[in-house]
Amino acid sequence: MNKHKITTKLIIGSLLLVSIPMMVPAETLSQILTAQTERTLLAQESQVRVDKISDQTNKLQDQYRAALKEIDGLQIYNKLLELQIENQARVKVDLEKSIVLVSVINRQIVPTMTKMIDSLDQFVQLDVPFLLDERSKRVDTLKEIMQREDVTIAEKFRKVTEAYQIENDYGKTIETYKDTLEVDGKTLELDFLRVGRVAFMYQSIDGKVSGVWSQKTNQWEDASDNRNEIKMGLSIAKKQVAPDLVIIPVDSAEVL
Numbered sequence: 001m002n003k004h005k006i007t008t009k010l011i012i013g014s015l016l017l018v019s020i021p022m023m024v025p026a027e028t029l030s031q032i033l034t035a036q037t038e039r040t041l042l043a044q045e046s047q048v049r050v051d052k053i054s055d056q057t058n059k060l061q062d063q064y065r066a067a068l069k070e071i072d073g074l075q076i077y078n079k080l081l082e083l084q085i086e087n088q089a090r091v092k093v094d095l096e097k098s099i100v101l102v103s104v105i106n107r108q109i110v111p112t113m114t115k116m117i118d119s120l121d122q123f124v125q126l127d128v129p130f131l132l133d134e135r136s137k138r139v140d141t142l143k144e145i146m147q148r149e150d151v152t153i154a155e156k157f158r159k160v161t162e163a164y165q166i167e168n169d170y171g172k173t174i175e176t177y178k179d180t181l182e183v184d185g186k187t188l189e190l191d192f193l194r195v196g197r198v199a200f201m202y203q204s205i206d207g208k209v210s211g212v213w214s215q216k217t218n219q220w221e222d223a224s225d226n227r228n229e230i231k232m233g234l235s236i237a238k239k240q241v242a243p244d245l246v247i248i249p250v251d252s253a254e255v256l
Helices: 002-022 026-126 132-146 153-170 224-237
Strands: 174-183 186-195 199-204 210-214 219-222
Touching: 026 132, 026 153, 132 153, 174 224, 186 224, 199 224, 210 224
Parallel strands: none
Antiparallel strands: 174 186, 186 199, 199 210, 210 219
């Protein structure tokens, strides 16, 4: 009997507990659902803001890393620039010293070049008179260049040394060229033959007139006896025949 009462009470109690939610007013339930919805929306909005902040944070971190790399690169570049500036400073000092030295050299070399040109002029006048007009004109050109302000000292020096080199090469070469000369009162067109500086000869186009320059007498002398040898020398110089041994008249060395 007691057990039945107890069971009945439990069942009634359970029914009461189940029935309580059902007794909540509809208006209150709607408010609860609305509040829940609002909390959900707020949570979503909060998550969106968190995601944006996270993205911004990641971008700032990427920018920070990029800035660090750029700073490292700039530091390396600045070190290189510092080394370049140091080298340029040393070069500047060297250049300043060189400029001073060049000024000194220029003051010394100009008189030297002037003396060299005068010596060359005198040498041409006293030398065997081959290509006399050309060589004299070269000397005159050097004198003119020395007076020009628009020509550098280096270029003037180059021209002078070039003229000396040309004169030097004359002593090691053989050449022939045509020119006119007054012979026995007549102006003749002649073939001139120069063998270094040891022999200077001419021969008329028809081969009938031949002459040789004598440094001893400083004049032309008849060389009819050497007509054939001079003709052969001219042919060799013109590359009309192969080089061969030719006996030509030369001035004998003076006995001191």
